[in-house]
Amino acid sequence: MDSTLPDCGLFSQCLLFNLNTFKSMKKTQKAITLLVTMIIAVVFVLGNTVNAQQAKAKPWPVPDKNKAIKAPVNLKDASVISNGKDLWAKNCKSCHGAKGLGDGPKSVSLKTFPGDFSSAAFQSMTDGELFFKTSTGRDEMPAYEKRLPDANDRWGLVAYMRTFKK
Amino acid sequence: MHKPIRNFMKRFLIGLFFFLTGAGIVFSQDSIPVQTKKPLTKAPFESGYFIDDQTVALPPAHTLQMILQHRLGTIQNGWTDLAGIWGASNIRFGLDYTINKNVLVGLGTTKNKRIQDLQAKYTFFRQRQDGFPLTLSIYGNMGISCLNKSAFGTDFKARDRFSYYYELMIARRFCKMFSAQVGIAWVHYNIVDTTVTPRDWHVNSMYNDNLQISGIGRLKVSPQMSIIATYSQSVFTYVNRMPWPNAGLGIEVSTATHAFQVFFAAAQGIVPQEVSFYNDKNPYNGVILIGFNITRLWTF
Numbered sequence: 001m002d003s004t005l006p007d008c009g010l011f012s013q014c015l016l017f018n019l020n021t022f023k024s025m026k027k028t029q030k031a032i033t034l035l036v037t038m039i040i041a042v043v044f045v046l047g048n049t050v051n052a053q054q055a056k057a058k059p060w061p062v063p064d065k066n067k068a069i070k071a072p073v074n075l076k077d078a079s080v081i082s083n084g085k086d087l088w089a090k091n092c093k094s095c096h097g098a099k100g101l102g103d104g105p106k107s108v109s110l111k112t113f114p115g116d117f118s119s120a121a122f123q124s125m126t127d128g129e130l131f132f133k134t135s136t137g138r139d140e141m142p143a144y145e146k147r148l149p150d151a152n153d154r155w156g157l158v159a160y161m162r163t164f165k166k
Numbered sequence: 167m168h169k170p171i172r173n174f175m176k177r178f179l180i181g182l183f184f185f186l187t188g189a190g191i192v193f194s195q196d197s198i199p200v201q202t203k204k205p206l207t208k209a210p211f212e213s214g215y216f217i218d219d220q221t222v223a224l225p226p227a228h229t230l231q232m233i234l235q236h237r238l239g240t241i242q243n244g245w246t247d248l249a250g251i252w253g254a255s256n257i258r259f260g261l262d263y264t265i266n267k268n269v270l271v272g273l274g275t276t277k278n279k280r281i282q283d284l285q286a287k288y289t290f291f292r293q294r295q296d297g298f299p300l301t302l303s304i305y306g307n308m309g310i311s312c313l314n315k316s317a318f319g320t321d322f323k324a325r326d327r328f329s330y331y332y333e334l335m336i337a338r339r340f341c342k343m344f345s346a347q348v349g350i351a352w353v354h355y356n357i358v359d360t361t362v363t364p365r366d367w368h369v370n371s372m373y374n375d376n377l378q379i380s381g382i383g384r385l386k387v388s389p390q391m392s393i394i395a396t397y398s399q400s401v402f403t404y405v406n407r408m409p410w411p412n413a414g415l416g417i418e419v420s421t422a423t424h425a426f427q428v429f430f431a432a433a434q435g436i437v438p439q440e441v442s443f444y445n446d447k448n449p450y451n452g453v454i455l456i457g458f459n460i461t462r463l464w465t466f
Contacts, residue, residue: 085389086342086389087389089388089389089390090389090390090420090421090422091421091422094421142422146226146228146229146465146466147226147422147423147465149226149227149267150205150206152205
């Protein structure tokens with residue numbers, strides 16, 4: 001450390017030490033240091049900017065025959081909802097959030113906003129539509145017909161999603 | 167072991183294997199009329215790996231499973247080696263694939279003794295709601311030690327590298343929170359290191375073969391977290407000598423695609439036949455280590 005540095009704390013001393021080091025560099029070294037610093041700054045800003053501009057989900061058409069499918073189980077049954085709640089915690093909460101608001105910890109890394117499942121627009125979908133989308137997935141949303149091969153599990157998720165209604 | 171007893175045991179176990187497989191084919195759930203099929207219960211365990219044991223659980227069909235198993239050094243040295251974190255460790259890396267909903271095949275490589283292993287698991291009965299009360303699986307593992315041939319003594323033959331482990335597992339999901347499994351396994355080594363376990367340490371002079379019994383239990387405390395415990399021991403060995411029983415206690419956290427287990431256990435071998443035959447750490451004397459298993463699934 002330069003003994004002529006003022007006594008203003010370790011952080012300030014480090015900063016001033018680096019500024020003094022920068023001043024003593026040759027022109028080429030200064031140019032490279034500035035260029036690398038700018039690249040790091042641009043990448044950092046762009047990374048955060050991309051996350052802030054999460055895209056809205058595109059329209060997701062569902063075939064009429066799938067829309068019309070009725071649940072083979074009672075979606076208001078407590079045991080069905082309880083099963084759905086457990087499966088939600090394990091499979092869905094990390095992206096869609098605990099209450100389906102699209103605010104799960106992984107949601108910030110998604111290109112598309114996972115959606116607000118408490119909204120009127122979401123809840124107006126038929127049970128068959130919710131089952132279809134859960135089963136087939138698209139883009140960043142996995143197809144759960146393979147991960148949850150038992151259809152009753154996916155109907156349990158539909159039942160639990162209905163509880164998000166405001 | 168006396169030759170007649172060993173031969174009888176081999177024939178009995180082979181016959182039991184084919185009987186159970188045949189029973190599985192004859193009484194396979196696909197052949198039961200649809201109207202009498204009861205719905206399946208949920209799988210009793212989140213992962214096919216459970217501390218140092220296998221479970222009846224299989225990933226969904228056409229799933230690739232990666233497994234990392236790590237066992238640190240024992241905790242006895244305290245701060246000098248940071249409770250075993252800086253001590254001699256063992257690690258296994260494996261890949262498994264479910265051919266269909268009932269069959270899994272896999273391979274792995276382990277640091278200690280450079281064991282390369284091939285394994286397969288077949289679930290032939292599944293527990294059903296208000297129906298069949300158990301889930302039954304059989305598991306087989308063949309290990310090949312790739313140490314330098316000088317490690318096998320003066321009269322080395324290629325077959326000396328091989329070891330085998332075959333287990334019948336019977337599990338039940340008692341309720342949403344609790345599942346348990348018992349298992350019985352036949353373990354065989356083509357050659358046994360008698361400098362580690364002298365022949366007279368084994369009952370009835372049985373030194374290439376052994377039976378192992380095991381029990382595991384899982385208590386679910388939240389949708390994603392469970393407390394897990396396991397115990398296993400050899401049958402044909404004397405008490406108070408190697409190989410010691412293995413006991414483990416830990417926690418498991420699972421997501422859709424991962425299962426993480428962190429635990430205390432005694433055995434460092436990882437490969438099941440090593441855990442059964444060569445566990446030199448006595449859990450009753452507090453000789454335990456920290457270990458973890460991580461599985462990751464890719465569904466195709």
